[in-house]
Amino acid sequence: MFDQANPYAINAIPVDERGEFVRKTYYHVAGALAVFAILLAGLLQIPAMISLATLMIQGFNWFIVLGAFMAVSWLADKWAHSSTSLSKQYFALGLFIVAEAIIFLPIMVMATFYSSPQVIPQAALATLALFLALTFVAFTTRKDFSFLGGILKVGFIVALGAIVAGMIFGFNLGLAFSVIMVLLASGSILYNTSNIIHHYRTDQYVAASMGLFASVALLFWYILRIFMSRD
Numbered sequence: 001m002f003d004q005a006n007p008y009a010i011n012a013i014p015v016d017e018r019g020e021f022v023r024k025t026y027y028h029v030a031g032a033l034a035v036f037a038i039l040l041a042g043l044l045q046i047p048a049m050i051s052l053a054t055l056m057i058q059g060f061n062w063f064i065v066l067g068a069f070m071a072v073s074w075l076a077d078k079w080a081h082s083s084t085s086l087s088k089q090y091f092a093l094g095l096f097i098v099a100e101a102i103i104f105l106p107i108m109v110m111a112t113f114y115s116s117p118q119v120i121p122q123a124a125l126a127t128l129a130l131f132l133a134l135t136f137v138a139f140t141t142r143k144d145f146s147f148l149g150g151i152l153k154v155g156f157i158v159a160l161g162a163i164v165a166g167m168i169f170g171f172n173l174g175l176a177f178s179v180i181m182v183l184l185a186s187g188s189i190l191y192n193t194s195n196i197i198h199h200y201r202t203d204q205y206v207a208a209s210m211g212l213f214a215s216v217a218l219l220f221w222y223i224l225r226i227f228m229s230r231d
Contacts, residue, residue: 021202028209032097033216039101040108053105062167065103072099073214080207089206096210100217107224115228123224130223131216134186138193145194148187155184178225185219 043049056065072095079092111119138145159181166173192211200208 018202021200021205022196024205025196025200025208025212028093028205029212029216032093032209032213035094036097036101036213036217039097040104043101043105044108044112049105050109053109057106060167063164066163069099069103072096076210077207080210081204086206093206093210093213096214100214104217104221107221107228111224111228119227120224123220123227126223126227127216127220130182130186130219131189134189135193138190138197142197143194144198145187145190146199148191148194152184152187152191155187159184175226175229178222178229181222182219182226185215185222188215189219191215 055061076092076096076099079088080096082088082092108120111123159177162173162177165171189212192208192215196208196212
């Protein structure tokens, strides 16, 4: 967490510089989402990737996939917060987008080939609407939601434990779990947006965009699960 007294913090600089930082951050979020969507659409056209998606969820392979994703996420986050190399920050963002696209393959294959054609666009629109609503709340209230950090950390640890337990013991977490994860992802969007307003330095728009992109991707995953459960 960044010190609000830091002269480089976003809430301590002139309004025009603050606006430039926010614009850069959201341009990067939009770009990351666009690349993510294009990459996923391309991967779904490759038969080998569809076979890989099936293999990823067989047996305990999902353990390996989750472990690899968490390792890549940790490394990308570390590189994205590098203050010495902008190219390293962009590489981290690109690496994270690729990792997200790969881990999304199984659910996108199921949504594309085994659900109604409207499921993905409906989930995408619902995700966008909720993201815009949460962004509106964060920017209009100007409230510092950094207090959510500890709550979210505990929530995600418990959720990860539930996912692992479900994989080991073979039970379905169900609709209620997806709803809880939507709430956690929404809290994460508020938390990251608040950090953009109050805590990030002006040279950290790549890191800020990556954190927000991750939260939106998580939100989309569980909204998509909810829409798929209706089929």
